[in-house]
Amino acid sequence: MLRDSRNFMGFQRIQRRQLSIILSATWRKRVCPKALFLGVAMFLKLLGKERFASLYKTLETAITGHENTSYTGHVIWLHFGVNSGASRFAIEKQAVNEATFRCPDELGWKPQKVSIIPSDGGISRTRETALPTNDITKALSNLGYAVMASDDAGRFVCNYVYYHSLRFAEEHGIKSLFVHVPLFLTINEDIQMQFAASVLEVLSSLQL
Template identity: 65%
Template sequence: MGSEGPPSVTIHVTGFKKFHGVPENPTETIVNNLKNYMNKKGFPKGLIIGSCSILETAGQGALDVLNNTLQSSIKGPESSNSGRIIWLHFGVNSGATRFALEHQAVNEATFRCPDEMGWKPQKVPIIPADGGVSHKRETTLPVEEITKALAAKGYEVMTSDDAGRFVCNYVYYHSLRFSQENETKSLFVHVPLFSTINEGTQMQFAASLLEISATRRVCFIELDQI
């Protein structure tokens, strides 16, 4: 049985459309091109891309697509292996100079500007049933380990404890809640603009992140059992 290797990992990926101040969202390009990029590069053994979805850059406006794709992941062929399903969300931070892997999301929607559907909440709990706006949910993936592995490949990357209070945090909080209820995994990654880190490097980064998530999955399973 040892020759079979670790079980496969199914990764579902999301990005966002344009929003205020960012007419061309790099995450839309990354996610739309990711499957073709990986096909040309070659998939590492044990990695399956389950879906690639683009969300509206809107809090409540993104939920229908997000919830449908989240639900489909636990109803499909991989549903019996939910512990090996990862939700990987990409969002842009227009002021960033490097990639950031987010440890957590906060139960607070405080939008600095209206989202793409005109909603501008202030100190509103994302999930009222979870309590107040200070409640946090954390990813169960080993963010520090993944970050170190990416840095070793030469990427400018850091960990972060603050995903903001805008749509990125809003989506991440919903995803983490879903993942914790259904024993899947979730991770949010902020990327810079293409004018800061070019498209080619960002595609390479996304591919490396997928590869690390697949090849190190056995470590994730062991961490779950501690």
């Protein structure tokens, strides 16, 4: 699932579409580890009035698709988002139950200090991934990537998606992870595609 984090400029829109298309194609051309099955790679356009239904419909595909196959391994929702101000990759540890958008989303929604899920409590509530982000970061760093573990996914669309995904994952016994990537102008496309494939390989090697 692809989503950009800070704004909706044309370049970011192009990049996240490229990430979705190229990640899927690149990974299927590689020798896929036996421990990993890539179920879906998509660009997600959401929010506005349809935000909740669109997101959960997408998340549900992880469950229905998993149940309709003979695959018995773990399901991991892997999200990528573009952070235009970043100089390195970031493995996000958590999301916060707060939506504070500095500019409207693609459908004109601009919440300010709103609980993403009111029934979860106030805007200080956090949800953490069940995946070992420090181990993942270390493994990727050892492969030569400029990557860090982060506990701040912002308060914009990426955080919104990640919070819903983490809650959904907890309810359904699956896992979720969000990865922020820089612009292609900062780290070029080839390296970013290699990094995305390396993330998948590292996830497939985890003892879950």
